[in-house]
Amino acid sequence: MGTGRQTRQRSAILGKIREAEGPLSIAQIHERAGGEIPRLGIATVYRAVKALREGGEIVAVELPGEEPHYETADRGHHHHFRCRVCEQTYDLGVCPVGIPRGTMLPGGYTVEDHSLTLYGRCADCVA
Amino acid sequence: MGTGRQTRQRSAILGKIREAEGPLSIAQIHERAGGEIPRLGIATVYRAVKALREGGEIVAVELPGEEPHYETADRGHHHHFRCRVCEQTYDLGVCPVGIPRGTMLPGGYTVEDHSLTLYGRCADCVA
DNA sequence: CGAATCTTGCGAACACAAACTCAATAGCAA
């Protein structure tokens, strides 16, 4: 599985995902990379994201009620904060969920994993 | 705002949501109520759910990567467990997230709310 | 440089959930 050709649009797309403060939606990637590459097509973003996902460089992040967002695969276990004002999603370092893999909850539920999203206002939007 | 007429389909739909072990998708409501009301139309489920939502009887639950699910509005703060085998979602009583409203996280994020989903296997699917 | 072919941009096509249309049906009040 080769990486394919190196084009301006592909490096712009991966670059924007890399330098983002959290996972980006397709629309956000399109906007941001489009600042660098005028007339960047949305289909190109979809194609690049698909390829990057198949190559294991980025992963999809599903947020409640949102379209998929994408971030680099090297960020490890973490959670997300979504600002209700600017609608940005940010990575968080903390994991305030004390439920290790394998825990059995009352009711017989065996936990393998979890997903936490915090909601509120980011620093810029508290003003 | 009246409740409208009482029909067999509406009471079946609300009944299924009430007796469910967790939030149901439109498709699940359709399936379950359809056992009681043959030839129940999907549009009727959408219409009933919309009316129940506007009347404050049920609320939408957004789960990562899923269509909206619906449950009765009287269940208070709780979280959900999703079985990866049977793809059912169950209500949980526990809230293992120690982040009260108003907490400020490193980075300047002010938390108002949170949403947690646990993944694993339910009792029936551990076999 | 030049050819081969992979990639791009754009419009059309698709998939899916949700809403609408309307004739037939069923609640409800008298």
Next chain:
DNA sequence: TTGCTATTGAGTTTGTGTTCGCAAGATTCG
């Protein structure tokens, strides 16, 4: 029971996110 009218079911339509098809353009290798 009777009539009025809200509701239903089935199909059609909309809306939005994603993919496809193809001609034009870019990248890589000889």
